[in-house]
Amino acid sequence: MQILEYPKINTIWKRESEKPCRIIVGEYSLPEFESVNRWHVTEKIDGMNVRVIWDGEKVEFRGRTDNAQMPTKLMLHLQQTFTVEKMHEKFTNPVILFGEGYGAGIQKGGGNYLPDQKFILFDVLIGDWWMEPSAVQDIATGLNVAWVPALGFWSTRDAIEFVRVGLHSKVGDCVAEGVVCRSVPQLFNRRGERVMWKLKVKDYEALKA
DSSP states (O other): OOOOOOOOOEESEEEOSSTTOOEEEEEESSTHHHHOOOEEEEEEOOSEEEEEEEOSSOEEEEESSTTOOOOHHHHHHHHHHSOHHHHHHHOSSOEEEEEEEEETTSSTTGGGTOSSEEEEEEEEEETTEEOOHHHHHHHHHHHTOEEOOEEEEEOHHHHHHHHHHTOBOSSSSSBOOEEEEEESSOOBOTTSOBOEEEEEHHHHHHHHO
16 A cells, blocks of 8 residues: 655645745635635644554554654554554555644643643545545544544634634643644645645734734
């Protein structure tokens, strides 16, 4: 099976070309973002990207890149959660589970999420097929793992306003890091990439600095 790194998600707005590279509100980074106004919005978690890879026989755990170092506590949690027996029972095809390792010791303020380190699922690739959000949630339930909070089906304006105001996280005792927005229905551009974007609270905080 082809083991993919998680595709880069563009911020909805363009950025300044020179540091501090602040967002340029109103200038879309990709033209398709302006053409869609219905998004499935999930909370963005501030953690460490994790790939759980099942090839039908064995389970591997990798970070965003193959060279990324996994914290010991997080690796132990992954090994206990995604056993060969469980993966063999749940999946008949190769699969990559994409998620975040989050909690104390992962990123600044990770302890506001959890006192320990765990995995939270945000995307699933089975074969060449990206799963719809409802299927991702079903898979998380079946594996007994957390799934990133779904905030709803929102317009572009409402998703941006959530971030601009800096509303509270549904996962921990902190302001949400931001949002990830996927087009509804799921659309692809001419490059074969899914139409989706992210936006972080700190992008708007930087405009005030």
